[in-house]
Amino acid sequence: MTKNLIARTLVAIVALSYTLSAAAEMVRYQARPGSKVTIHGTSTFHDWDATGHLIGGYMELDSSLPLDPAKAPAEGGKVNANVHSQIIVRSLKSENKKMDDVMHAALKQDKHPKIEYQLKELVQLPKKAGEPLAFEATGDLTVAGVTKTIKMPVTFEKVGDDRLKVAGKVDVKMSDFGVVVKPPVLALGLIKVGDEVKLAFEWITARANPVAQK
Amino acid sequence: MKNEKTTDLNRREFLKGSSLTSLVMLVGGAAVKAQDGSSEEKPARPAGASIKCGVIGCGVWGREILTSLARLPNAPVTAVCDSYKPFLNRAGRMAPKAEKFSDYKQLLESKEVQAVFIATPTYNHREVAEAALKAGKHVYCEAPLAHTVEDARAIAKAAEAASKSYFQSGLQGRSDPELLNLATFVRSGAIGKPVMTRSQWHKKESWQRAAPTAEREYELNWRLRSATSPGLVGEIGIHHVDLTSWFMNARPAAVTGFGSIQHWRDGRDVPDTIMAVFEYPGRELHSFDSTLANSFEAAYDTFFGTDSAIMIRDRKAWMFKEVDAPLLGWEVYARKEGFYKETGIVLAANSTKLAAQGDNPVLDAQASQDTALYYAIESFIANAGLTNTAVEDFTSNFGDDEAGLKEYLKDLQGSKLPSAGYKEGYDATVIALKANEAILKGQKLELKDEWFEI
Numbered sequence: 001m002t003k004n005l006i007a008r009t010l011v012a013i014v015a016l017s018y019t020l021s022a023a024a025e026m027v028r029y030q031a032r033p034g035s036k037v038t039i040h041g042t043s044t045f046h047d048w049d050a051t052g053h054l055i056g057g058y059m060e061l062d063s064s065l066p067l068d069p070a071k072a073p074a075e076g077g078k079v080n081a082n083v084h085s086q087i088i089v090r091s092l093k094s095e096n097k098k099m100d101d102v103m104h105a106a107l108k109q110d111k112h113p114k115i116e117y118q119l120k121e122l123v124q125l126p127k128k129a130g131e132p133l134a135f136e137a138t139g140d141l142t143v144a145g146v147t148k149t150i151k152m153p154v155t156f157e158k159v160g161d162d163r164l165k166v167a168g169k170v171d172v173k174m175s176d177f178g179v180v181v182k183p184p185v186l187a188l189g190l191i192k193v194g195d196e197v198k199l200a201f202e203w204i205t206a207r208a209n210p211v212a213q214k
Numbered sequence: 215m216k217n218e219k220t221t222d223l224n225r226r227e228f229l230k231g232s233s234l235t236s237l238v239m240l241v242g243g244a245a246v247k248a249q250d251g252s253s254e255e256k257p258a259r260p261a262g263a264s265i266k267c268g269v270i271g272c273g274v275w276g277r278e279i280l281t282s283l284a285r286l287p288n289a290p291v292t293a294v295c296d297s298y299k300p301f302l303n304r305a306g307r308m309a310p311k312a313e314k315f316s317d318y319k320q321l322l323e324s325k326e327v328q329a330v331f332i333a334t335p336t337y338n339h340r341e342v343a344e345a346a347l348k349a350g351k352h353v354y355c356e357a358p359l360a361h362t363v364e365d366a367r368a369i370a371k372a373a374e375a376a377s378k379s380y381f382q383s384g385l386q387g388r389s390d391p392e393l394l395n396l397a398t399f400v401r402s403g404a405i406g407k408p409v410m411t412r413s414q415w416h417k418k419e420s421w422q423r424a425a426p427t428a429e430r431e432y433e434l435n436w437r438l439r440s441a442t443s444p445g446l447v448g449e450i451g452i453h454h455v456d457l458t459s460w461f462m463n464a465r466p467a468a469v470t471g472f473g474s475i476q477h478w479r480d481g482r483d484v485p486d487t488i489m490a491v492f493e494y495p496g497r498e499l500h501s502f503d504s505t506l507a508n509s510f511e512a513a514y515d516t517f518f519g520t521d522s523a524i525m526i527r528d529r530k531a532w533m534f535k536e537v538d539a540p541l542l543g544w545e546v547y548a549r550k551e552g553f554y555k556e557t558g559i560v561l562a563a564n565s566t567k568l569a570a571q572g573d574n575p576v577l578d579a580q581a582s583q584d585t586a587l588y589y590a591i592e593s594f595i596a597n598a599g600l601t602n603t604a605v606e607d608f609t610s611n612f613g614d615d616e617a618g619l620k621e622y623l624k625d626l627q628g629s630k631l632p633s634a635g636y637k638e639g640y641d642a643t644v645i646a647l648k649a650n651e652a653i654l655k656g657q658k659l660e661l662k663d664e665w666f667e668i
Contacts, residue, residue: 031611033618053625056611088607093629097596100629 026060026082029164029205037087037201042194043183050103052092055203057085057117059166065124067158069133076124076135083119083139085203098184106174106181108144116142120149132157137168143177159204166203171196263599265352268293268327270318270342271334272305275356279331280308282588289595292326298430318342322349329380329598331591332356336449337442340365347376352598354591356384357456357634358448359643363665366643370668373636377620380601383639385456386590389632392529393457393586396561400461405519406539408462411500413454415446415513419506420478421486438482444650445473445484446504452646455492456634457515457526458500459642466492466500466645468660471652477507490649502649525558529586532558593631600630641666 035055041048062080066072089109093100107115119139128134132155141150152170159165173195174181183191267289269276276296283289291309295318296302306314315321322330322345329352332342339360346353353373360366373381387393400408422438425431436442437449447455459465469492473485486506493499514527521539525532534556535545549560601623608615608622634642644665652659 033612053622054607091607
């Protein structure tokens with residue numbers, strides 16, 4: 001009886017350590033300057049754009065994910081990843097200072113100085129020849145204090161030896177986040193801002209501890 | 215940097231603006247005039263973060279700066295400095311909460327100063343500006359930047375290197391909404407092809423100031439000695455020269471100068487009557503004349519183009535159309551004023567469609583009563599605040615990354631309020647100093663491209 005118990009315990013320990021050693025090793029990428037985020041919107045007057053050049057935060061990726069598209073699995077699949085990024089609202093600027101003030105007020109900048117994103121799931125999409133690695137990212141976007149889960153396509157592209165550019169696009173409705181734009185009073189109610197806005201970003205990250213790629 | 219070809223005519227940009235604004239005017243025209251200054255609609259220019267200011271050099275102009283600062287709620291004056299006690303005391307009365315310093319170095323050590331205005335005599339600018347930038351302050355340096363090209367270059371280099379500091383040069387016209395509108399107007403081709411500009415600054419005054427002691431009088435009259443003074447063209451002409459360069463979107467290629475002492479023979483060696491003719495790359499001419507012997511017509515700038523001429527006087531402007539010029543349309547309804555035998559169409563920031571791009575024309579009418587200096591200082595405070603938040607946002611995310619920070623701040627140029635940076639200040643200073651040289655020599659000087667490299 002004891003012999004059996006010992007044997008089973010040993011098997012359990014071996015099995016456990018086997019599982020542990022197979023656990024994913026994560027590579028950390030830190031946000032770097034040079035990113036870009038654009039918000040494109042419409043109104044009854046004219047289309048507008050706001051741009052920011054600051055995306056902070058970090059990303060942790062399964063080290064077994066080859067960033068070279070040629071080496072990635074063809075069918076894709078779930079990828080182990082952690083992403084937490086933020087955009088400082090006041091770094092978003094349009095071509096007009098007044099519009100900036102209206103935009104920052106609508107985003108409730110004084111109470112919620114940052115737009116934040118937390119990844120929940122990353123799935124690699126089937127490969128397409130000659131194109132960067134594509135994924136579908138599901139995550140929580142927090143704008144003006146309101147959090148909503150959004151799905152968006154993103155691509156990963158290696159830049160140089162140790163940088164990774166994450167690019168993505170997503171359309172969101174401002175009303176989903178309780179963002180209400182108050183145009184200037186003078187507009188006499190003529191300017192109505194469109195609810196749907198197009199977000200696009202290019203996020204530059206660099207490996208926290210530069211190591212030769214596999 | 216190659217000399218840019220003259221006048222980048224951009225009619226599309228001009229017209230793009232008008233169609234939007236015509237809609238606003240059409241629908242809201244009458245209502246706009248009625249909605250006059252209710253407390254929610256004021257001010258058209260929002261106040262930003264507070265920037266603590268120090269003024270170094272509290273002479274006549276330093277006190278003008280103090281007056282403008284007093285009107286800005288987000289620009290508290292925390293320090294004033296002058297080496298001459300009576301001026302320092304006077305400044306202290308204008309800014310009672312400010313700490314008084316007789317040594318600028320001590321002012322720069324104060325943590326209660328985030329930005330400094332340098333309004334000392336021109337030949338002192340370099341020393342103070344370099345020290346201020348080193349101390350990490352934002353700097354507004356009066357124009358001309360310096361009395362030698364070498365000093366001006368040193369200031370510009372220091373400004374370029376100090377990425378966390380915002381530097382603005384005292385070419386206040388670049389922040390003036392009236393002139394900003396006119397610049398777009400002229401560059402859109404409204405006057406046709408610019409061929410010539412005439413500017414003058416005439417005032418019967420000696421420029422000599424009296425003081426209680428001979429020593430102080432000598433110091434105070436630095437403007438009358440060519441060793442320390444860039445003369446009429448350097449101190450005053452620089453603004454007119456810069457205005458033309460700005461509107462022409464080019465830099466003069468050569469300058470010919472004439473000058474002598476015609477009236478004030480008191481031992482000075484700075485000419486009291488001068489004329490400088492600037493030649494632009496397309497051979498357009500700009501003549502600037504200035505005298506301390508006569509006041510007729512004071513100061514004005516006239517731009518002559520193939521379709522019309524524009525005269526700018528006291529921050530008002532008029533357009534005089536040629537008989538064969540194409541109809542712009544709106545001039546039929548515009549206000550007109552008579553000048554001897556000519557009829558001028560009034561151009562004012564609040565009555566052209568250009569100005570109504572998103573701004574309140576009624577408030578603009580009131581606002582254009584302000585001086586160009588006020589707008590320049592307002593821009594300076596706003597841009598300094600913008601620089602502060604940008605540096606803070608960047609370093610909180612990425613730490614100390616000098617190159618990255620410079621790149622990031624460059625991307626923010628578009629969000630800044632209009633102003634003359636160190637490059638514009640440097641270019642204008644070099645042009646004015648070379649013009650002064652041409653005047654003193656009575657010669658033509660080619661303005662070499664390498665002189666404009668920082």
